[in-house]
Amino acid sequence: MSKTVALHTLGCKLNFSETSTIGNQFLHKGYEVVEFKEKADIYVFNTCTVTEHADRECRQLVRRALRQNPNAYVIVTGCYAQLRPEEISHMQGVDAILGSNEKLKLFSLLEDFEKKELACIYVSPINNSNEFGASNSTDADSRTRAYFKIQDGCDYNCSFCTIPLARGNSRSMEPGSVLTEFRHLIARGYKEIILTGVNVGDYGKSYNAKLYDLLGRMADVDGNFRIRISSIEPNLLTDEIIKLTQQNEKMCKHFHIPLQSGSPKILKLMQRRYKTEYYSGVINKANELIDNLGIGVDVIVGFPGETEEDFIVTYNFIKDLPVSYLHVFTYSERPDTKAITMRGSVDVLERKRRNNMLRILSDKKKSLFYESMTGKELEVLFESENNNGIMKGFSSNYVRVSNNFDPMLVNELSIVKIEGVRDNFCRGNILGNKKSVDLIAC
Ligand code: SF4
Known part of the structure; x- marks a missing residue:
C-alpha cells in the first residue's frame, strides 16, 4: 500500500499554488495525497506569517495532525518557517523545517521521512x-481555474510587512517559460488562469520584460480562456494594462488593488x-474606460498611530x-518590522470595531455592485460542484453567479443575463456558451 501525505496551506494564493506543486511531487513519487482531516503518514504545512494569527494557527494544526497520527512525519515550510525556524523546531512532533528556497526541493533534502530525535532545519x-521556484495550482477535478505563479518576492519596504524578509527580492519566471507553461495549462482545458505572485x-x-507585454502575448494564444491578475499595486497598474483590459476580451474585467489606508498620514x-x-485617480480612470469593472481593495485597520479621525478619513475615502x-x-505586530517600533498602538478591541465597520461597508458596496448587474450580460465560468441542483461560478468582473445545475455548462464560459440578486449571488438566464453567443452575434 502506498504511503499517504496530507498538505495544508495557510495564507495567500501563491502559497496555494506552491502547495499544489509539492502535492504533485509526492504523487510522482508514488504517494497518495489525502485530505488534511484524514490520518496520513506525512503532513506538510505551507505557512504564512502575515498576521500573528497565522503563526498560532500553524501551531494548532501541527497538534491536530499529531492527534490524527502520533507517528506522522511533520514538515513545516513557508514564510513562518523561513522567519522563525528555531521557534518551530521547539514545537513537539515537528520533524523538518524548510525555508522559502527549500520549499520545492523537499525530495532532494529529505530522503526517507524517518523521524529522528531532533528536527532538521533547512533554511x-x-x-x-x-x-x-515554478509552481501552479490546478483543480484536478473540474479543470476550471489555475493559479499560475509568475513572480516571487518583493523589493518594496512597506513598514508593516514581513513578506520581503520571508520571500526575498522580486524575481520572475523567464517570459518564454511563462508562455510555454501557460499554453500547457490552456491545452489541459483550464478556462481561467489567475496570475499570482507577491508583487505581480x-x-x-x-x-527587461513588462507585465503588459506578457499579458498581450498570453492573450494572443489561441483558445477559449480568460486571464485574471490576482492583485496589482496601484502604482504598477499602468494605463496600457488598463487599456489592454478594456480592449481584449480575454482579460477579466476585474482588478484587485491594495490601498491599505485612505489616510495620507x-x-x-x-x-x-x-x-x-x-489611488483614486487610477480607480476612476479604470472605471471610466472599462464597463462594469469589478474592483477589490485591501485595507488594514488599527495601524500604529491611526486615530479615530484617521480611521474616519479612510472610511469616507473608501x-x-x-x-x-x-x-x-x-x-x-510582526517582529522585525519598522511598524512594531512605532508609537500609538491601537487598542485591540478598537481594531476589531474598525474592522467590523469596514466589513459592513464592504457588504453594502458588494450588494450595490451586484444589484447594478441586473439586466447586464456577464461572462461566467461555472464550477463542477452540484450543490442540491445549483451550480456556482465567477463572472469576468468577479461577481458570484448561481444557476440551476447543468453539466453541459461546467467549465464553459457562459453568457448569463442577470435578472437579480438572491442569497448574495446574482442569478439570471443563460444565453448560451460564449462561443455560440459570439457566433450568433456575428
Ligand atoms: S508591496 Fe506587498 S509584499 Fe511588498 S512590502 Fe508592501 S505589502 Fe509587503
Whole structure:
C-alpha cells in the first residue's frame, strides 16, 4: 500500500499554488495525497506569517495532525518557517523545517521521512536569492481555474510587512517559460488562469520584460480562456494594462488593488508608494474606460498611530470610491518590522470595531455592485460542484453567479443575463456558451 501525505496551506494564493506543486511531487513519487482531516503518514504545512494569527494557527494544526497520527512525519515550510525556524523546531512532533528556497526541493533534502530525535532545519538566507521556484495550482477535478505563479518576492519596504524578509527580492519566471507553461495549462482545458505572485505588477525586471507585454502575448494564444491578475499595486497598474483590459476580451474585467489606508498620514507611515489622490485617480480612470469593472481593495485597520479621525478619513475615502468589495485586515505586530517600533498602538478591541465597520461597508458596496448587474450580460465560468441542483461560478468582473445545475455548462464560459440578486449571488438566464453567443452575434 502506498504511503499517504496530507498538505495544508495557510495564507495567500501563491502559497496555494506552491502547495499544489509539492502535492504533485509526492504523487510522482508514488504517494497518495489525502485530505488534511484524514490520518496520513506525512503532513506538510505551507505557512504564512502575515498576521500573528497565522503563526498560532500553524501551531494548532501541527497538534491536530499529531492527534490524527502520533507517528506522522511533520514538515513545516513557508514564510513562518523561513522567519522563525528555531521557534518551530521547539514545537513537539515537528520533524523538518524548510525555508522559502527549500520549499520545492523537499525530495532532494529529505530522503526517507524517518523521524529522528531532533528536527532538521533547512533554511538558507533569502536575501539576494535569484532562484525562482515554478509552481501552479490546478483543480484536478473540474479543470476550471489555475493559479499560475509568475513572480516571487518583493523589493518594496512597506513598514508593516514581513513578506520581503520571508520571500526575498522580486524575481520572475523567464517570459518564454511563462508562455510555454501557460499554453500547457490552456491545452489541459483550464478556462481561467489567475496570475499570482507577491508583487505581480513588478513582473519581469531582471529580464527587461513588462507585465503588459506578457499579458498581450498570453492573450494572443489561441483558445477559449480568460486571464485574471490576482492583485496589482496601484502604482504598477499602468494605463496600457488598463487599456489592454478594456480592449481584449480575454482579460477579466476585474482588478484587485491594495490601498491599505485612505489616510495620507497613515499611508506615509506605512511607506506605501503612492498618495490617496493617485489611488483614486487610477480607480476612476479604470472605471471610466472599462464597463462594469469589478474592483477589490485591501485595507488594514488599527495601524500604529491611526486615530479615530484617521480611521474616519479612510472610511469616507473608501465610501466614495467606485469599488465593489474590500478585504479588511486587522493590523498585528510582526517582529522585525519598522511598524512594531512605532508609537500609538491601537487598542485591540478598537481594531476589531474598525474592522467590523469596514466589513459592513464592504457588504453594502458588494450588494450595490451586484444589484447594478441586473439586466447586464456577464461572462461566467461555472464550477463542477452540484450543490442540491445549483451550480456556482465567477463572472469576468468577479461577481458570484448561481444557476440551476447543468453539466453541459461546467467549465464553459457562459453568457448569463442577470435578472437579480438572491442569497448574495446574482442569478439570471443563460444565453448560451460564449462561443455560440459570439457566433450568433456575428
Ligand atoms: S508591496 Fe508592501 S505589502 Fe506587498 S509584499 Fe511588498 S512590502 Fe509587503
